[in-house]
Amino acid sequence: MRIDLLTLFPAMLDGLLGESILGKARERGHLDLRIHNLRDWSTDKHKTADDRPFGGGAGMVLKPEPVFAAIEQLRTPGSRTIYLSPDGTPLSPALGQRLAGEQHLIFLSGHYEGIDQRIRDHVIDEEISIGDYVLTNGTIAAAVVVDVLARFIPGVLGEENSLTHESFTRNLLDFPQYTRPADFRGWKVPEVLLSGNHALIERWRLEQSLEKTRRLRPDLLQGHQHEPLHSRDHQAPAQG
Numbered sequence: 001m002r003i004d005l006l007t008l009f010p011a012m013l014d015g016l017l018g019e020s021i022l023g024k025a026r027e028r029g030h031l032d033l034r035i036h037n038l039r040d041w042s043t044d045k046h047k048t049a050d051d052r053p054f055g056g057g058a059g060m061v062l063k064p065e066p067v068f069a070a071i072e073q074l075r076t077p078g079s080r081t082i083y084l085s086p087d088g089t090p091l092s093p094a095l096g097q098r099l100a101g102e103q104h105l106i107f108l109s110g111h112y113e114g115i116d117q118r119i120r121d122h123v124i125d126e127e128i129s130i131g132d133y134v135l136t137n138g139t140i141a142a143a144v145v146v147d148v149l150a151r152f153i154p155g156v157l158g159e160e161n162s163l164t165h166e167s168f169t170r171n172l173l174d175f176p177q178y179t180r181p182a183d184f185r186g187w188k189v190p191e192v193l194l195s196g197n198h199a200l201i202e203r204w205r206l207e208q209s210l211e212k213t214r215r216l217r218p219d220l221l222q223g224h225q226h227e228p229l230h231s232r233d234h235q236a237p238a239q240g
């Protein structure tokens with residue numbers, strides 16, 4: 001899968017998308033991720049990419065010329081161009097999973113007051129929000145969306161790992177996890193986890209997930225089906 005990210009602040013993405021699980025996914029060729037500076041498509045000597053809004057008001061707006069030039073150069077047959085925006089479709093696991101099935105995505109991050117409306121009207125295929133709040137910078141949102149979708153690309157989390165037990169995937173929050181030592185400052189790991197009895201452990205984990213979801217997010221339980229967990233679902237995701 002290829003992903004192009006268009007931003008005025010490419011250095012913000014180098015660390016976020018270059019390390020840990022995403023960094024490994026790129027190294028192993030699961031993800032062809034390319035980070036671009038929008039100013040590379042500015043044609044004036046000052047590399048201008050934004051300007052004051054028509055009609056007045058505070059802040060700056062991304063200009064159409066460099067954005068159109070960048071997208072027209074990067075897009076391929078079948079690619080989808082996505083703008084990160086507070087008024088876009090709310091990000092969800094289902095949306096992440098759908099995006100992971102695309103061949104080529106181009107993400108455009110807005111900055112300051114946003115982007116010229118003609119960009120949204122004529123070269124954007126889809127708009128995504130990461131929540132009902134306003135960030136200073138769409139680059140942060142682009143990194144979040146890429147992280148969410150990358151987990152659904154086969155091989156990114158490792159062959160052994162499964163997404164099926166993660167929070168939200170089954171409308172349940174995840175169960176508590178413990179590691180060594182079994183006794184830390186007198187706080188002991190639940191006995192059942194040391195029992196070696198996989199059926200009991202599965203049951204305990206499901207009960208914990210249900211209890212936690214009832215307590216913290218009862219809205220998720222509407223229409224929930226308690227399908228059995230499989231032992232391979234319980235493996236921890238690759239650490240990063």
Ligand SMILES: C[S@@+](CC[C@H](N)C(=O)[O-])C[C@H]1O[C@@H](n2cnc3c(N)ncnc32)[C@H](O)[C@@H]1O
Nearest residue numbers: 084085086110111114129130134135137138141
């Ligand atoms: C300061 S915001 C502009 C907000 C814009 N004036 C508005 O009220 O919708 C700058 C950029 O951050 C990004 N952004 C801010 N909040 C976001 C959110 N919740 N989800 C996705 N992108 C967001 C968008 O790309 C936006 O152009």
